[in-house]
Amino acid sequence: xxxxxxxxxxxxxLLAAGLLACALALLASIVASLVVGALPLTPGTVLRxxxxxxxxxxxxxVWEVRLPRTAIAICVGAALALAGVLMxxxxxxxxxxxxxxxxxxxxxxxxxVGILAGVTGQxxxxxxxxxxxxxxxxxxxxxxxxxxxxxxxxxxxxxxGAAVGACLTGVVAGVTLLNQTAFDRYxxxxxxxxxxxxxxxxxxAAPALLAGLAVTVAVIRPLDVLRFGDDSGAALGVSPGHTRxxxxxxxxxxxxxxxxVAGPIGFLGLAVPHAARAICGPRLGWVVAYSSLLGPxxxxxxxxxxxxxxxxxxxxxxxxxxxxxxxxxxALVRARxxxxx
Amino acid sequence: xxxVPTSGPGRRAxxxxxxxxxLACLVALALSAGVAVAALASxxxxxxxxxxxxxxxxxxxxxxxxxxxxxxLPRIGTALVVGAALGAAGALFQSASRNPLGSPDIVGFTVxxxxxxxxxxxxxxxxxxxxxVGAVLGGAAVAGAALLLGGTGQRLxxxxxxxxxxxxSVNAYLLTRAEVTDxxxxxxxxxxxxxxxxxxxxxxxxxxxxxxxPAVLVARGLRLVENxxxxxxxxxxxxxRQRLTATALAVALTAVGVAGAGPVGFVALAAPHxxxxxxxxxxxxxxxxAALGAALLLxxxxxxxxLVPGQQLPVGAVTGVLGGGYLALVLxxxxxxxxx
Numbered sequence: 001x002x003x004x005x006x007x008x009x010x011x012x013x014l015l016a017a018g019l020l021a022c023a024l025a026l027l028a029s030i031v032a033s034l035v036v037g038a039l040p041l042t043p044g045t046v047l048r049x050x051x052x053x054x055x056x057x058x059x060x061x062v063w064e065v066r067l068p069r070t071a072i073a074i075c076v077g078a079a080l081a082l083a084g085v086l087m088x089x090x091x092x093x094x095x096x097x098x099x100x101x102x103x104x105x106x107x108x109x110x111x112x113v114g115i116l117a118g119v120t121g122q123x124x125x126x127x128x129x130x131x132x133x134x135x136x137x138x139x140x141x142x143x144x145x146x147x148x149x150x151x152x153x154x155x156x157x158x159x160x161g162a163a164v165g166a167c168l169t170g171v172v173a174g175v176t177l178l179n180q181t182a183f184d185r186y187x188x189x190x191x192x193x194x195x196x197x198x199x200x201x202x203x204x205a206a207p208a209l210l211a212g213l214a215v216t217v218a219v220i221r222p223l224d225v226l227r228f229g230d231d232s233g234a235a236l237g238v239s240p241g242h243t244r245x246x247x248x249x250x251x252x253x254x255x256x257x258x259x260x261v262a263g264p265i266g267f268l269g270l271a272v273p274h275a276a277r278a279i280c281g282p283r284l285g286w287v288v289a290y291s292s293l294l295g296p297x298x299x300x301x302x303x304x305x306x307x308x309x310x311x312x313x314x315x316x317x318x319x320x321x322x323x324x325x326x327x328x329x330x331a332l333v334r335a336r337x338x339x340x341x
Numbered sequence: 342x343x344x345v346p347t348s349g350p351g352r353r354a355x356x357x358x359x360x361x362x363x364l365a366c367l368v369a370l371a372l373s374a375g376v377a378v379a380a381l382a383s384x385x386x387x388x389x390x391x392x393x394x395x396x397x398x399x400x401x402x403x404x405x406x407x408x409x410x411x412x413x414l415p416r417i418g419t420a421l422v423v424g425a426a427l428g429a430a431g432a433l434f435q436s437a438s439r440n441p442l443g444s445p446d447i448v449g450f451t452v453x454x455x456x457x458x459x460x461x462x463x464x465x466x467x468x469x470x471x472x473x474v475g476a477v478l479g480g481a482a483v484a485g486a487a488l489l490l491g492g493t494g495q496r497l498x499x500x501x502x503x504x505x506x507x508x509x510s511v512n513a514y515l516l517t518r519a520e521v522t523d524x525x526x527x528x529x530x531x532x533x534x535x536x537x538x539x540x541x542x543x544x545x546x547x548x549x550x551x552x553x554x555p556a557v558l559v560a561r562g563l564r565l566v567e568n569x570x571x572x573x574x575x576x577x578x579x580x581x582r583q584r585l586t587a588t589a590l591a592v593a594l595t596a597v598g599v600a601g602a603g604p605v606g607f608v609a610l611a612a613p614h615x616x617x618x619x620x621x622x623x624x625x626x627x628x629x630x631a632a633l634g635a636a637l638l639l640x641x642x643x644x645x646x647x648l649v650p651g652q653q654l655p656v657g658a659v660t661g662v663l664g665g666g667y668l669a670l671v672l673x674x675x676x677x678x679x680x681x
Contacts, residue, residue, distance in 0.1 A: 180521065
């Protein structure tokens with residue numbers, strides 16, 4: 001089904017070329033991520049180690065530290081960006097973002113309560129993060145409502161997210177202040193870092209991320225139709241209720257999975273869809289394609305930046321993202337006319 | 342000075358509002374007094390009510406007098422003063438920003454105060470500075486930035502949420518760079534707590550006494566402007582300057598609260614809401630909000646002390662959970678078009 005839109009005029013070939021350019025940029029950022037760090041390597045060394053794994057220090061750094069880290073950054077970046085696209089399309093709110101909508105706080109609260117209850121291990125934490133993210137997303141949707149007049153205009157869901165988030169953050173504060181072990185783990189989880197995460201963490205989260213991706217792909221078309229309103233969607237045979245439920249489920253899987261691996265990383269889900277729409281217009285298929293590349297580019301670059309800025313130490317990626325993302329968010333809020341998703 | 346409508350329905354409505362406000366104030370004061378008596382009488386060293394009065398007036402055992410005058414009374418007093426300051430600040434803020442959600446928390450004051458305190462506690466580590474000073478400076482800086490960037494209305498709140506998100510990650514970063522014991526001590530401060538408070542009660546009380554009367558006056562002026570709308574403006578009432586004064590007073594009152602107990606969240610938001618519910622007056626009333634804020638914080642602190650046996654939760658954790666939940670409920674009701 002093809003819907004005539006103003007951006008239908010943009011040449012698909014041009015947009016495809018743009019995607020190729022993004023892929024090249026991603027490749028460049030990956031190279032930078034493998035090269036930059038406490039032990040600087042040349043691209044040649046990295047390539048040699050990748051082709052033939054030796055037993056030098058360089059080999060250890062590449063295979064045990066930088067490759068897993070880069071892989072995690074790519075997957076988390078893509079997942080958060082897609083979650084942002086879905087959330088903004090679902091709520092028709094240009095300011096929707098997993099972090100601002102309380103999903104991170106939900107995951108955090110569940111993980112912290114889990115630590116207190118003695119849940120250990122990656123799998124347990126992942127399940128808890130998913131559960132918490134789901135409950136928070138559901139609560140915010142119930143409070144804010146996705147229908148009715150004014151839903152999209154006034155940042156209603158952001159406010160609902162702030163309220164639910166504050167409530168859950170209170171729970172986190174209570175628990176972590178009563179239990180020093182929980183506090184110590186939480187404070188490192190809460191900065192959203194990609195360092196010291198083994199590849200197995202990503203593998204544990206992979207089913208959730210893949211399921212989220214699959215649902216996202218399936219929901220692109222119906223969501224795109226709903227862009228023109230629930231009535232025209234229903235006329236074209238798309239059920240608004242089912243579509244929203246699926247999109248919400250995909251958002252939860254993607255956010256929960258990403259947050260379980262890398263901790264709460266804000267603003268990425270907000271900024272990437274905006275950048276994508278600026279490039280390719282509002283057609284959801286293209287926005288998804290572009291976001292799935294732009295998200296990893298942004299996160300990998302931010303991670304490299306964090307390593308460069310505080311040599312020989314590093315700044316956690318979520319903090320770099322906050323420093324980049326908050327000004328973007330504020331600029332969006334101040335802009336008189338915000339382009340609707 | 343603004344002229345009060347001298348005749349007709351305007352005046353009658355105003356008088357009715359004042360009567361309801363006075364009634365609500367009395368209810369809140371009675372509530373505070375009740376909780377205060379309960380707080381005085383209970384605790385690890387339980388005191389039967391009949392023994393309370395003699396001990397307070399100079400009789401009773403020295404042990405009991407110590408518990409009452411050195412431990413319980415200062416804490417109760419601080420809770421009341423801090424709660425009143427935050428309630429009044431919230432009412433002023435909501436009036437000045439013309440937004441029922443405008444509060445020091447939402448525009449980032451609380452998170453900014455936390456950042457300031459963390460910088461003093463973990464970065465500067467200077468004993469001459471207290472975290473309260475850093476908190477007040479940090480909070481005021483962030484609230485100022487939010488006002489500057491956001492103006493008034495919904496935009497102010499969204500800008501505040503953005504700034505809060507940024508500073509939250511900065512705070513998390515500072516906490517990871519410290520020893521776990523230091524970090525946990527700082528974290529207690531971040532949430533807002535009345536544990537071990539009461540040393541500065543006279544100072545706080547003095548600040549509240551200085552700030553509250555002008556706050557009441559300014560808010561009254563603002564309310565009349567809201568009622569009169571453009572007419573007030575055309576009569577030459579300096580609306581802009583009044584809003585600015587109100588905001589400055591609100592920031593100062595929040596600073597009193599933060600200095601007393603750290604950045605306790607949501608009292609400033611919830612107290613004016615409750616005041617409006619009780620009085621059914623559109624604009625939040627400063628005196629009623631202050632009285633309700635005092636009652637709220639005292640009750641929340643009592644709850645925090647008893648919730649987990651053997652350990653003391655910081656009061657901010659309780660107000661965060663209750664306040665966030667309350668705000669979510671209010672938002673849901675409002676958006677579904679129910680009156681509340």
